[in-house]
Amino acid sequence: MTETEGKTLQTKEKMTLGAAAEQTKPGIVFTPAVDIFETEKELTLLADMPGVKSDNLTIGLNKNVLTMTGEVEAPEDENETDVIREYETGKYFREFTLSNEIDQTRIDAVLKDGVLRLTLPKVEEVTPRKIAVKTA
């Protein structure tokens, strides 16, 4: 799949999360859309989490499970009344199982304009090494 410039954006609904584990707090939970790609050195994960401030974003790593949780505070003021409501706001949650080859101490996360960019560097040994064969 290649991205071409100038095409029309394909619309998508926000995906709600199926009840994997029940929440203690009421509210809707959404699964953010993600892009995951890999290079020789690292694995990068991009996630759309509009409305999440960096203080409200939690990234957890337990054994090999990477968890992303983003809380969204309702932006509406108390005395505002709805005129038209097309989307709901709520929590974002998604989990991924990482392979052992990720260097879990060097994970880097940047949240910018509602997009989270997680960089997961691979452990040195796993990086394929080119071995030059010398001729004697």
Place this chain on the structure above:
Amino acid sequence: MIFRRVSNWPAFYWRTPFGDLERLKRQMDLINEGLLGGTLREPSAGVFPLMNVTEDKDNYYVRAELPGIKSEELDISVTGDTLSIAGERKISEEKGDVKYHRREREAGKFSRILNLPSQINTAKVDAKCADGLLSIVMPKAETAKQKQIVVKSS
């Protein structure tokens, strides 16, 4: 496909009944997508960006989720009682030799026109974009504001 809704259906004048219907429709769409893999999905359901409009005594507030879109890439204009938003979401191509495992985020152009229930003061519209959330504050025109009438007792 151009997702441009010139006039919003349902009209604004019937607030709650159609608002609930619209929400129900969205939920039905989600069920359809889950059961039939989205084959029954009408293209008309695809409007971007989705907007929430609220009001108080003096202003209308329009909010839309636009992750990864910078404010300078947005083209917002207002005339009388319509608001139009256009822009393009770009997802930059990663440099070098990359292998994609998942690609769920969408990129592309979008445009949308929204009809407001009443005239707005176009000179004082304020828009800001933070954390991927666009919020526009539009003061109602003086003529559109509700006037409280005091009943005098003689």
